[in-house]
Every structure is written in structure tokens, then in C-alpha cells.
Amino acid sequence: MSRREAARLFGIDRRTVDKMLKFSIPPGYRRSKPVKGPKLDAFVGIIDAILEADKMVPKKQKHTSKLVFERLRDEYGFKGGITIVSDYICATKQRQREMFVPLLHPPGHAQADFGEALAVIGGVERKVHFLVMEMPHSDACFLKAYPAETTESFCDAHVSAFEFFGGVPISILYDNTKIAVASILGDGKRKRTRVFSELVSHYLFTDRFGRPAKGNDKGKVEGMVGYTRRNFMVPKPVFASFDDLNAYLESQCRKRMEDMLRGHKGTIGERFAADAEQLQPLPAVPYDACDKQSTRVSSLSLVRYRGNDYSVPTQYGHQQVIVRGYVHEVVIACGSEVIAQHPRSWEKEDYIFDPLHYLALIEQKTNALDQAAPLVGWELPQNFLVLRRLLEARMGKGGKREFVQVLRLLETFQMIDVEAGVESALERGTIGFDAVKHLVLCRIERRPPRLDMTVYPYLPKAHVAATSAGDYMTLLAGGRS
Known part of the structure; x- marks a missing residue:
């Protein structure tokens, strides 16, 4: 039948019949141009300027479609409705969305980035910062957590990651962290920080950097940061120390080596073999990560x-x-x-504070002994307090100085040896610095003490008389009776 007859029979427009003959599947409605009408034409430039300016501000401070409409209405006298404004903004943003090229990752190269998570360390909930290093070819990863994202944690994580992988990657891709990048020069080259230059020179890897504010340039490690947070730190990890937490995280990384990811035939560990072949050997001495x-x-x-x-x-x-x-x-x-x-x-x-750092000065300024902030909270054995009380009772202010001199023995000797010397001095009643020092040395050198008793006139003296034969006879006579 003709097109006109088909249109009349089915009750549809002849143009619809033409489309049905041209397309095997209905093409649907397709808009060839962004939505804008006579009412919006004069305001398109203003909307585009607002959207362009929004690229320079944080995401949470960008204009919404409603706010753009209100500004057009209140500031520029726009008479149209919000719908055509919203449709135009939606179409414009869709056209501006970035497209990406699929990348191939050769073995031996790595990417690194910091992430954040909550954990309970030593009974206290806190934010932890963890650096993830990933080998994109095999998807092998390593992460280590720290109290803060600092230069020393950045370097320490690299040292640990290289030991975990058994070698140094050919290159590592970073974002433009201030820990590594001092400044971006006019030609796009990066000026390294002093510490990062030392790290690169020590391990001899090539450093690469993504474009500023373009996290997708290192999308593999960005995704790995999220993966490790969701899989290794949910629920919130609870550990006594960061060392315990990092031991757990390392065990999870080793366990993950047995996983087989979608689209790959071998496990992560099997594919890591190709990465391992390309890694550079570790230097004889690790970098001093500080x-x-x-x-x-x-x-x-x-x-x-x-x-x-x-x-x-x-x-x-x-x-x-x-x-x-x-x-x-x-x-x-x-x-x-x-x-x-x-x-x-x-x-x-x-x-x-280390209390020992201030004892030499306190020996000169003994009046500060009871108010010295470095000594607050310093828990000494009870024998030390007894010794001090006896010294001050016998010598007054001089006794306080001698007590500080006893404390200064801790600058040279172990606490257990000085404590034993104090206890031995108290048992003998030889209350003084010289006696304590002598007893400590005798303990260490494993020899019997020989104290000069003339130094301690307050001790009772024993007098031994010469023995005579008559005394023995007296004893024998008493024994017979």
C-alpha cells in the first residue's frame, strides 16, 4: 500500500510512516542543538562565564542550576523559566566532560599516593595517613600507615615498599605533593625538594608527576587507595600501636597476591613475576628516612x-x-x-623531657629541685626517697645536693645498679654519695666493698681488745661450772 494509505489505516502521520520505512528500530528523539530559545539566547554568554569561573573554585562552592537561574532573574532581568536554564547547563556540562584513553602499563613501573582512614590506636580513635604504592602491571600493592602525612613518613614508606617488592621500580608516578615538589617551573618541569632529591639519588628511580589537580593521571593507585580503605580498614582497625597496624596491613597485601582479578588469567602474585624481573636491585644500605x-x-x-x-x-x-x-x-x-x-x-x-639532661644544672641550683618541670612525673624507686630524706636530715641543703649527685649516677650507670647501690648503702647506714658510688662500682666490678669509716663519724664504732690467755681460762672455768 502507499504511504498515505498506511498512514490512514494505522492512524499515524505520513512522516512517521517515512521513518518506519527508513529505520528498522525507532530512532527516538534526538536533539541536534543545546536547549535554548529566544528567551535564553541573550543570556547564554553569562551562563557560560559563570560555569567557566566555577572551574576555579571548590566543588562544594560551585553554582547550582537554581542559583544560576536566580542570578539571571535578579541581576540580569531574565524572564524565562528555570527549566530551560537547567537543560542548557546540563547539556553544556555533558559536552565538557573529559574523555580518557585506555592505557597499557608495562612491568616494572609504579604509582604512589597517600590516603586517609579512621583507626583506633592504643585505645584512641584517630585519623591515620597511609601511603599506597602499586605496580599497575600486576596490581600488586603495598601500604603503610602513619600518624601524619610528613616527609619522614613519605620516605619511610618508600624504604618499606622497596623491601616488600624486593627491588626498586623503574619509575614512580606521583601527584604534585609538596613533600616531593618544591615548585612547578614555567616549562612544566618540577623542582624537587631536598629530601626527595636525596631519596631519588639513593634509589635511582625515575620520578614522574601527573598534571595538577588531575588525579586520573594516576588512576590505578587512586583506585587502590579506595580499595585498601574499603577492604583492609572496614570495620575500623583496632591495634595497640602503629607497628601492629602496619604488620596487619602488610599481611593483607601478601594475602591479596593470591587473588585473581577479572580479565586476567593468573593471580596477582603470578603476574608480579614480570614486574619483579624489571625491578632494580636494592642498594647495600637503605635510605635514612628522616x-x-x-x-x-x-x-x-x-x-x-x-x-x-x-x-x-x-x-x-x-x-x-x-x-x-x-x-x-x-x-x-x-x-x-x-x-x-x-x-x-x-x-x-x-x-x-629527659630528666637526666637537667641534673648537672640542678646540682648547681638545688633550690629548683622540687619545682623542676623536667623531673615532674619521674618515678624513682622508694629507696631513693628514703635516701633523700636521710641526707637532708643529716646535712640540710648540702644533703639535697648530694642527692642530686646520686641521681647523676644514672647518667653513667643503669637504674638497676644504682638502685642496688642505694639499697646497700641504706642497709649499712652509710648515707652519702661517695658510699653509693663505691657500692655501685663494687656491684658492677663484682668485688667486695671497702668503705672508709672515718667518713661516717656518726656511725657507732666497735672496739676490739687484744686477746689474752687469761680470758680463755675464764671461759673454760665458766664452761666447767
């Missing part, structure tokens, strides 16, 4: 590092020192000599 800073000791014998104050011996006051900040400790050196070591504090504005 942050180095030069600073000066204050008049309170304190060194400030990352907002916290750490003590050093008072004889180094006002001198220039080098601070090496590790993940778990802070080491302070003056020249080539290490003068102080402290556990690392991740609190804010904290004071970390």
Missing part, C-alpha cells in the same frame, strides 16, 4: 621540632644542632655527636 632540620638550643635547653620541644643536656645550651625527625623518634646531634634521643611526639605544643 627529616633533617638545623636549629638552635634555647636557654631552657630545649630544641623545637614540628611544634614540639625536646630536651638536650644543659651544656649544649645556645648551640647550633641538627634535628633528625624519624617516624618513631627524634635524634638531636651537635656536630658529629648524638646528644639526645626521644620518642617522637605527634601531639601539638608538647614538651618531651
Whole structure:
């Protein structure tokens, strides 16, 4: 039948019949141009300018379609409805969405990035920062968690990752973290930070960087950060320390080597063999993963590092020192000599004292003994307190100085040896610094003590008379009776 007859028979338009003859499947409605009408034409430039400006602001502060409509209405006198504005914005954003090229990842190359998660460490819930290093060819991964995203944690994670993989990747792709990138030069090249330059020079890998604010340039590790957070840290991990948490995370990475991913024939571990063949050998000595800073000791014998104050011996006051900040400790050196070591504090504005650092000064300023902040919380054995009370009772202010001298023995000897010396002095009644020191040395050298009793005139003296034969006869006579 003709088109007109078919249209009349089925009750449809002849143009619909033409489409039915042209297409085997109904093509549906297709819009050839963005939605805009006479009412919107004059305002398209304004909308485009607003959307362009939104690219420079955080996602949560971008204009919504409703807000764009209200601005057009209130500021520019737009008379149309919100629908055509919303449709135009939707179509514009869809045209601007970025497209991506599928990538092939040769073996031996890696990507690295930091992530965040909540965990309970030592009974306290806190945010942990973990660095993930992934080998995109095999999907093998390694991650390690830290209290903060710092230079020393960045370097320490690299050292641990290289040991885990058994070698150094040919190249590692990063975002433009300030830990690694000091500045981006005009030609797009990156100027490395001092510590990152040391790390690269030590392990001799090639560093590569993605475009600023373009996380998709290292999409494999971005996805791995999310995967490890969802699979290794849900529910929230609960551990006594970061060492325990990291041991668990490493075990999960090794366990994952047995998984077989969609689209691959072998397990991750089997495919990692190709990566392992391309890895560079580890250097003989691992990189010293720390942050180095030069600073000066204050008049309170304190060194400030990352907002916290750490003590050093008072004889180094006002001198220039080098601070090496590790993940778990802070080491302070003056020249080539290490003068102080402290556990690392991740609190804010904290004071970390070693009481032994201040004893030489307190010996000169004994009035500060009971108010010295470095000694607060220093738990000494009970025998020390008894010794102090007896020294002050016998010698007054001089006894306080002798007690500090006894404490200074801890600068050289172990607490267990000094405590034994104090206990032995109390048992003998030889209350004094010289006696305690002598008894400590005798204990260490395993020899009997020989105290000069003339130093202790307050002790009762025993007088032994010469023996005579008559005395023996007296005893014998008494025994017969």
C-alpha cells in the first residue's frame, strides 16, 4: 500500500510512516542543538562565564542550576523559566566532560599516593595517613600507615615498599605533593625538594608527576587507595600501636597476591613475576628516612621540632644542632655527636623531657629541685626517697645536693645498679654519695666493698681488745661450772 494509505489505516502521520520505512528500530528523539530559545539566547554568554569561573573554585562552592537561574532573574532581568536554564547547563556540562584513553602499563613501573582512614590506636580513635604504592602491571600493592602525612613518613614508606617488592621500580608516578615538589617551573618541569632529591639519588628511580589537580593521571593507585580503605580498614582497625597496624596491613597485601582479578588469567602474585624481573636491585644500605632540620638550643635547653620541644643536656645550651625527625623518634646531634634521643611526639605544643639532661644544672641550683618541670612525673624507686630524706636530715641543703649527685649516677650507670647501690648503702647506714658510688662500682666490678669509716663519724664504732690467755681460762672455768 502507499504511504498515505498506511498512514490512514494505522492512524499515524505520513512522516512517521517515512521513518518506519527508513529505520528498522525507532530512532527516538534526538536533539541536534543545546536547549535554548529566544528567551535564553541573550543570556547564554553569562551562563557560560559563570560555569567557566566555577572551574576555579571548590566543588562544594560551585553554582547550582537554581542559583544560576536566580542570578539571571535578579541581576540580569531574565524572564524565562528555570527549566530551560537547567537543560542548557546540563547539556553544556555533558559536552565538557573529559574523555580518557585506555592505557597499557608495562612491568616494572609504579604509582604512589597517600590516603586517609579512621583507626583506633592504643585505645584512641584517630585519623591515620597511609601511603599506597602499586605496580599497575600486576596490581600488586603495598601500604603503610602513619600518624601524619610528613616527609619522614613519605620516605619511610618508600624504604618499606622497596623491601616488600624486593627491588626498586623503574619509575614512580606521583601527584604534585609538596613533600616531593618544591615548585612547578614555567616549562612544566618540577623542582624537587631536598629530601626527595636525596631519596631519588639513593634509589635511582625515575620520578614522574601527573598534571595538577588531575588525579586520573594516576588512576590505578587512586583506585587502590579506595580499595585498601574499603577492604583492609572496614570495620575500623583496632591495634595497640602503629607497628601492629602496619604488620596487619602488610599481611593483607601478601594475602591479596593470591587473588585473581577479572580479565586476567593468573593471580596477582603470578603476574608480579614480570614486574619483579624489571625491578632494580636494592642498594647495600637503605635510605635514612628522616627529616633533617638545623636549629638552635634555647636557654631552657630545649630544641623545637614540628611544634614540639625536646630536651638536650644543659651544656649544649645556645648551640647550633641538627634535628633528625624519624617516624618513631627524634635524634638531636651537635656536630658529629648524638646528644639526645626521644620518642617522637605527634601531639601539638608538647614538651618531651629527659630528666637526666637537667641534673648537672640542678646540682648547681638545688633550690629548683622540687619545682623542676623536667623531673615532674619521674618515678624513682622508694629507696631513693628514703635516701633523700636521710641526707637532708643529716646535712640540710648540702644533703639535697648530694642527692642530686646520686641521681647523676644514672647518667653513667643503669637504674638497676644504682638502685642496688642505694639499697646497700641504706642497709649499712652509710648515707652519702661517695658510699653509693663505691657500692655501685663494687656491684658492677663484682668485688667486695671497702668503705672508709672515718667518713661516717656518726656511725657507732666497735672496739676490739687484744686477746689474752687469761680470758680463755675464764671461759673454760665458766664452761666447767
